[in-house]
Amino acid sequence: MAIGFFTAFILIQSGLNAQLRDTRIGPPDSISYNLSFDFASTWFFKNNEYSNDFTRGFTGIGYLTQPRFAFAISEKSELMAGAFLQQYSGRDGYSKVIPLFSITQKLGRRSELIFGHIKGTLNHELEEPLLRFDSYYLNAVEYGFQLRSRSKAVRYDFWLNWQDFIEEGDAFQEAFQLGWTSALRLTKTKLSLYWPIQVLVTHRGGEIDSSEVGVLSVFNLLSGIQARIDLGSDRSLSLEPLYFYFTAPSVPLTGINALALDNGHALYVKLSYKTKVFNILAGYWQASNFFAPGGESLFHSISDYKSDFTQENRSILNAKMAWSPGIFKNMDLSLRLDLYYDTEAQQLAHAAGLYLVFNERFFLRNLFDRRL
Secondary structure, three states: OHHHHHHHOOOOOOOOHHHHOOOOOOOOOOOOOEEEEEEEEEEEEEEEEEEOOOOEEEEEEEEEEEEEEEEEOOOOEEEEEEEEEEEEOOOOOOOEEEEEEEEEEEEOOOEEEEEEEOOOHHHHOOOOOOOOOOHHHHOOOOEEEEEEEEOOOEEEEEEEEEEEOOOOOOOOOEEEEEEEEEEEEOOOOOEEEEEEEEEEEEEEEOOOOOOOOOOEEEEEEEEEOEEEEEEEOOEEEEEEEEEEEEEEEEOOOOOOOOOOOOEEEEEEEEEEEEOOOEEEEEEEEEEEOOOOOOOOHHHOOEOOOOOOOEOOEEEEEEEEEEEOOOOEOOEEEEEEEEEEEEOOOOEEEEEEEEEEEEEEEEEEEEOOOOOO
C-alpha cells in the first residue's frame, strides 16, 4: 500500500520555496531620505507525519511577521529597523520577539551587501539534505553579513550566520555557520545547463567560554549539474544529479557535540516539472554515512533524537508537490505535499503544509520634503 501511495505521487514536488523567499536585490532605486514601512507576514500550517528512527513528526501552526521601517540613506543604501514576531496557535503570547536591524548596500543592478539581519533560511537556496524546510519558521532570523547576486548568467550567496555569541565565562559555546551557494549558467540555448555549488561550514566552540563540551567542526559540499529544458508558457523540465560530501575534521568523543560519523557522501537525482502555479518533483537519494547540521534528518545516517542510533546506508524515494495559485500582487497562497519512502525499512513518511504569504512596502514620506 505504501508503494502504491508513493507511485500515485511520484510526479509531485515542491516549488513552494519560491513563494517563501525574498528575491529582491538591494533597496529599490529611489530618492534619498525616503522613509517606508516594510511589512512581511506568513501564516503557516505544517504537519509532519514521521515515525522512524531518524526523526519524529510534529505539527507547526501559527504565524510570523516582520514589521520594519526602511530609510534610504541614498539611492543605493538603506537602513532597516523593526522586529520579528512569532506566535504558535494555541499559545498565549509570542514564542519569539527579536529586534531586527540591517544595513543594505546595493552593488550595481544585481548584487547587494547586507550587514545585520540577513536574508536567511530558504533564501540561501540550500538543498533539503543541507537545510530542513521547517527552518523557515523554526530558525527564521539570521544575523551576520551577506553578499548575494542574482542574474540570468550566475547567482550566488555568501553569508556568515552567527548563531551564538559568547562573552567571557559563558557556560555555552559560540556557534556560527559560513555558507556559499551558487549556480553558473553554462549554456544559453533552449536546453540550459547550470553548475551548482553549495558549501557549508558549521562550527561550535570558542576560547573564552567555561563550557567543557568539545569543539565541533563540520564541512558539507554539494556539486553537480542541472539540465533544464524551456517548454514555453512558463513551463520547464529539469534533471539534476547532485553529489554531496560530508566530513567532520573536529569531533569530540563525548558530550552534546559528539558524532558517530566523521565522513560520508551521497547522491541525489531529481526530476522536476514546473509551471507558473504548479511544481512537481521525483527524486532518489542514495547515501553512505551522510550528515549535515540543520539538514532534513530523513536523509541522514544519524538520528536527531536517538543518540546511539546510526545507519550507514540510506536509500530514499522522494516526491513533492507545490501549488501556488496566487491571490493578488503581494499575497500568495501555497499548498505543499512531501513524501519520503525509505526503501530499506519500507517506511513511508509524509508531510503537508499550507502557507499564506504577504509582503508589501508602503511609502510614508521623504524626510527632507518640507511640503509634507
